[in-house]
Amino acid sequence: MSDSKNTIETAAPAPADEFSPGKWETRYTPSEIEPRWQARWAADPELYGAEPATSGKPKYYVLEMLPYPSGQLHMGHVRNYAIGDALARYMWMNGYNVLHPMGWDAFGLPAENAAIKNNTPPREWTLSNIAAMKRQMSRIGLSYDWRNEVTTCLPDYYRWNQWFFIRMFERGLAYRKKSKVNWCPQCCTVLANEQVINGYCWRHEDQLVEQRDLEQWFLRITNYAQELVDDLSKLGGWPEKVRTMQRNWIGRSEGAEVTFTIEDAVHATEDEHPTRHAGTAVLPANEGIKLIDETVTVFTTRIDTIFGATSIQLAPEHTLVKQFAKSNTKLAGEVATLLEQQTKAREAGDVGAIEKHGVFTGHYAVNPFNNERIPIWVGNYILLDYGTGAIMSVPAHDERDYEFAKKYGLEIRIVILPRRGVDSESGQDSDQMLPYTAEDSLLINSGDFNTLGNEEAQHKMAAFAEEHKFGTAKVTFRLKDWGISRQRYWGTPIPMLYCEKDGIVPVPDEQLPVLLPENIAITQQGGSPLAQLPEFLNAICPKCGGPARRETDTMDTFVDSSWYFYRYTSAKDGTAPFDTAAVAYWFPIDQYIGGVEHAILHLIYSRFWTKVMRDLGLIKNDEPVERLFTQGMVIKDGAKMSKSKGNVVSPDDMIARYGADATRAYALFATTPDRDLEWQEAGVAGVSRFLSRVYRFVMNYKESAGRKTSAASAPTAASQVIQRKLHQTIRKLTDDFGGRWHFNTCIAAIMELVNTLIASEAAIAAGEVPDAVLADALRSLILLLAPFAPYLAFELWEQIGEKENLLRARWPKYDEALAREDEIEVPVQINGKLRSVIRVAADATQEMLRDTAMADEKVKAATDGKQIAKAIIVPGKLVNLVVK
RNA sequence: GCCCGGAUGGCGAAAUCGGCAGACGCAGCGGACUUAAAAUCCGCAGGGAGCAAUCCCGUGGGGGUUCAAGUCCCCCUCUGGGCACCA
Numbered sequence: 001m002s003d004s005k006n007t008i009e010t011a012a013p014a015p016a017d018e019f020s021p022g023k024w025e026t027r028y029t030p031s032e033i034e035p036r037w038q039a040r041w042a043a044d045p046e047l048y049g050a051e052p053a054t055s056g057k058p059k060y061y062v063l064e065m066l067p068y069p070s071g072q073l074h075m076g077h078v079r080n081y082a083i084g085d086a087l088a089r090y091m092w093m094n095g096y097n098v099l100h101p102m103g104w105d106a107f108g109l110p111a112e113n114a115a116i117k118n119n120t121p122p123r124e125w126t127l128s129n130i131a132a133m134k135r136q137m138s139r140i141g142l143s144y145d146w147r148n149e150v151t152t153c154l155p156d157y158y159r160w161n162q163w164f165f166i167r168m169f170e171r172g173l174a175y176r177k178k179s180k181v182n183w184c185p186q187c188c189t190v191l192a193n194e195q196v197i198n199g200y201c202w203r204h205e206d207q208l209v210e211q212r213d214l215e216q217w218f219l220r221i222t223n224y225a226q227e228l229v230d231d232l233s234k235l236g237g238w239p240e241k242v243r244t245m246q247r248n249w250i251g252r253s254e255g256a257e258v259t260f261t262i263e264d265a266v267h268a269t270e271d272e273h274p275t276r277h278a279g280t281a282v283l284p285a286n287e288g289i290k291l292i293d294e295t296v297t298v299f300t301t302r303i304d305t306i307f308g309a310t311s312i313q314l315a316p317e318h319t320l321v322k323q324f325a326k327s328n329t330k331l332a333g334e335v336a337t338l339l340e341q342q343t344k345a346r347e348a349g350d351v352g353a354i355e356k357h358g359v360f361t362g363h364y365a366v367n368p369f370n371n372e373r374i375p376i377w378v379g380n381y382i383l384l385d386y387g388t389g390a391i392m393s394v395p396a397h398d399e400r401d402y403e404f405a406k407k408y409g410l411e412i413r414i415v416i417l418p419r420r421g422v423d424s425e426s427g428q429d430s431d432q433m434l435p436y437t438a439e440d441s442l443l444i445n446s447g448d449f450n451t452l453g454n455e456e457a458q459h460k461m462a463a464f465a466e467e468h469k470f471g472t473a474k475v476t477f478r479l480k481d482w483g484i485s486r487q488r489y490w491g492t493p494i495p496m497l498y499c500e501k502d503g504i505v506p507v508p509d510e511q512l513p514v515l516l517p518e519n520i521a522i523t524q525q526g527g528s529p530l531a532q533l534p535e536f537l538n539a540i541c542p543k544c545g546g547p548a549r550r551e552t553d554t555m556d557t558f559v560d561s562s563w564y565f566y567r568y569t570s571a572k573d574g575t576a577p578f579d580t581a582a583v584a585y586w587f588p589i590d591q592y593i594g595g596v597e598h599a600i601l602h603l604i605y606s607r608f609w610t611k612v613m614r615d616l617g618l619i620k621n622d623e624p625v626e627r628l629f630t631q632g633m634v635i636k637d638g639a640k641m642s643k644s645k646g647n648v649v650s651p652d653d654m655i656a657r658y659g660a661d662a663t664r665a666y667a668l669f670a671t672t673p674d675r676d677l678e679w680q681e682a683g684v685a686g687v688s689r690f691l692s693r694v695y696r697f698v699m700n701y702k703e704s705a706g707r708k709t710s711a712a713s714a715p716t717a718a719s720q721v722i723q724r725k726l727h728q729t730i731r732k733l734t735d736d737f738g739g740r741w742h743f744n745t746c747i748a749a750i751m752e753l754v755n756t757l758i759a760s761e762a763a764i765a766a767g768e769v770p771d772a773v774l775a776d777a778l779r780s781l782i783l784l785l786a787p788f789a790p791y792l793a794f795e796l797w798e799q800i801g802e803k804e805n806l807l808r809a810r811w812p813k814y815d816e817a818l819a820r821e822d823e824i825e826v827p828v829q830i831n832g833k834l835r836s837v838i839r840v841a842a843d844a845t846q847e848m849l850r851d852t853a854m855a856d857e858k859v860k861a862a863t864d865g866k867q868i869a870k871a872i873i874v875p876g877k878l879v880n881l882v883v884k
Numbered sequence: 885g886c887c888c889g890g891a892u893g894g895c896g897a898a899a900u901c902g903g904c905a906g907a908c909g910c911a912g913c914g915g916a917c918u919u920a921a922a923a924u925c926c927g928c929a930g931g932g933a934g935c936a937a938u939c940c941c942g943u944g945g946g947g948g949u950u951c952a953a954g955u956c957c958c959c960c961u962c963u964g965g966g967c968a969c970c971a
Binding site for chain 2: 240241244245248249251253255298299300301302313345354356379381382383385386387390391392393394398399400401403476477478596599600666669670671672674675676677678680682683685686687689690692735736740742744745747748749750751752755825826827828829831832833834837869870871872874877878880881882
């Protein structure tokens, strides 16, 4: 070994492109250190293993969102996992029993696309991608307990999707209905909402998505809508932004339903139902119109404005419209046009921008509050699937109704006014203030309800409607039931059978899983590939033993990710989706970390699934996730990394060049975890240089560190400086891990500590720093670094002679007394401007600060000949002299 | 249109409770080492004026509160994201 190892200038030139392990001991070589430790960690499955509930330690469940196995980790993954990994390691070092699992969201379209393109079976393609990504994760040094790995495309997982589906079917939570769905003509399948980007298919950028009516399986998430909103208030550990997004998505609105009778309606028999008989009979004009429905019910959140209703607006597909149109071909044609406009706007994803059109049906409805007849129109902006598909139009107090009424010359009647500021006269004629939509207002022109405040009026009018049996208070949600059918191969088969005799029959539990057949040719045609396999399609009805047809659609992959984190607690369980005792111990998840792009879909479905499982008696918790953290995106050159932009930085490249420690530490150092991160390779190089300084320093002084026996001497200035910085750093990191998570400043603080140590080298050489102090500093430095650069930490930990597993070593404790500064610099301002800085004892009183400041030369000069009007003296902070 | 972030040196950023704006790092400049370069080490570094001491300006823009504002209040601009005829 070189005898230069105790001097600073040991960085002798290394051979240009090859290092020689062992030769240059003080040269940091992650390409040698990291694979060595990677192999040792891989050989020790206990290292990151969760312990049983009986361990007696407090539990901590830290989870990162599982990736889709595309075959390549990207920087966003690295960042996500670096955050979770740092936290997991910190918790281990604080004595927790940590569950830190990982798995694969392994079903989905890309596997089928790859199958079409490369003629590789989806299963094979997926599993080899998983193997590749697992190698990358291992190389990064992530602390996963692979003993509970979950792969959603394998039967031992998806059989439980099927099992849950049947449980839901039994309870009426899974049902079939025809509905509008997003359909891509090129993919030949239904698309999830998130696969539709501004109306276009995510795979075919110029392919507009169509709206089609299809029979689909739905999960009744709307049964839980109220609880999903209510329990948001329990999620104090979630970002407010995510809670708001969910609240908006669920879209709870309080209002009332009010039933209007249709003037001249004559009850029709079922047989006369116009939608069943396409007859052409024309009604005599004075006979009234024969209708199945003699009334129309509207939903409104502003029943207080009902005296201002001047028309009824129906959605083009409203059943009443069909009844009206039956005897009126002109109307039928006009309605068809309106519907087409609405459908087009929906397909373009731009319903908000539709130009309002409407048509008068020729019929009238009677407002039950004032017995006034108002015309019934059909509007292209009225949506069938919200509320009742019918509204009362109040042009004076609703922007949309106002726009519509202006266009078609409908009456605009003011029925509410601001509480103050406008007298009734000026209110009447001031067209400028319309539409007036404020909540806080008073009623006029509203019969018995005049002069009421609008809130009071809403209650009284709803009660009045209820009392007279033409309405009721009603809560409506924007949230819709979850359509889970996909006309695709690579997903969980929906375990249902269709029997001519017995109808829809679930596959018996003992026949689960319904296996996804392997011998299938996937073609571009798409459209439920399973329907083309007779051996899959044809089954036997478990009820009657007769022939039955199997459901050939598969489940949305969001089903897989709705409960996977429960499976992690007991992934090998062959008899149940999970071990309920293990779940009771580990849940809720203490910390979930992932991208904000899942704020709505995945995280609402997961919450729904948890509540269903609770109602099935499987679990006790109401919510799956205690604390949620959404990290920012990784961007390059100001844009999100993407192949099409050509700005992708490969984690493999970074690791090959700078090592895994430098790459992940940079991902945490560049900015706070919640913000977008601009990737700068030079920054990685900087972190790498820092790590090599750490390496060199520790290696140079590890001998002293091993010699903890030096006689305790009086504290020297140098050792005090080191200890103070050390304990300040420990305090800073401990505080941040406790909540703020500003890992960028944590790493900066460690850099400062290392800078302090390096600046102390002369003092160390002069023997002014006791070995015990130096040893403690080195040992603590390694522990502080361990969450961010685990390879280097493990290596140095062994180098300084520690035998204990680093993860079981206790996180260092700080001592306030040692962290405290004796002397501080206090700024002195004159009239708020900095004029001097004084050195005083850290605990200097106001008097001492005043005296020191007044004695300061610069202060004297600045205050010379002036009157001190006021002195603001904040001990420990500043002195501000106000002079005249 | 509505809701939520963000805007600080050449760049990424820091300032946790209203108290020295720019910690830490990158890029840059100067120096040491070297035949030379790389690497490493030491130093400088917000802008402007000045030989200097020092002074002035400065956290997207405008106003305000305060002894004191990046931080609090009001208005505006730009930017990222979410939602968007939901009655």
